Amino acid sequence: MERKDIGSWLEGPPQLNAQEWPGQRLGRPEKGPGSIGRFPRRVGAIIIDWALAMLVSWWLFESSSLATLLLFCAGQMLTVGFTGHSIGHRTFGMQVQSMDGTAIKPWVGALRSLLLCLVIPALVADADQRGLHDRAGKSVLVNVR
Numbered sequence: 001m002e003r004k005d006i007g008s009w010l011e012g013p014p015q016l017n018a019q020e021w022p023g024q025r026l027g028r029p030e031k032g033p034g035s036i037g038r039f040p041r042r043v044g045a046i047i048i049d050w051a052l053a054m055l056v057s058w059w060l061f062e063s064s065s066l067a068t069l070l071l072f073c074a075g076q077m078l079t080v081g082f083t084g085h086s087i088g089h090r091t092f093g094m095q096v097q098s099m100d101g102t103a104i105k106p107w108v109g110a111l112r113s114l115l116l117c118l119v120i121p122a123l124v125a126d127a128d129q130r131g132l133h134d135r136a137g138k139s140v141l142v143n144v145r
Contacts, residue, residue, distance in 0.1 A: 022129040026099065026140065034101070036129050037094040037141040045088030049075060052087060073117045081109025085144075093145040099138050108137040 023029070023036035053072035054063070061067035079086045084103050085095045096112065098104050104112075115121040115133035122131040130140055 026128055033144055035143050037143055041092040041094060042141065045086065045092045045094060048088035048091055049086045069117060073113055076113035076116060077110045080113060081106040093143055094141055095144045096139050096141050099140060104139050108139055112137045112139060
């Protein structure tokens with residue numbers, strides 16, 4: 001039995017027809033505040049967050065790979081768990097919200113961050129461009145400006 005609601009990193013996210021946009025099924029607007037944060041901005045945000053973790057790792061731990069990963073994870077847990085956005089998200093005008101548009105709970109930020117550090121959950125997306133790390137915590141990354 002084949003599942004149509006989850007894509008794989010090889011196929012890319014499931015395709016929507018020409019009249020649909022990511023987030024429409026979730027009641028999100030196509031563009032502007034509240035719309036789904038799209039791939040280029042997500043990549044930019046994670047590059048900023050990873051670079052900051054690498055910088056601190058270089059400064060304190062002689063660029064240890066494990067230290068970089070742990071610093072990245074801790075930074076994501078703290079910032080996303082308590083403010084809804086990391087430094088990278090903030091730079092690109094995005095925020096992690098619960099499905100009803102309210103702030104996420106700190107444990108959701110922690111779960112999302114741990115799954116993000118496993119990489120694969122972030123690469124498996126649905127038609128609304130929500131990775132498994134978002135689906136597990138019933139959250140969504142949206143534009144706030």
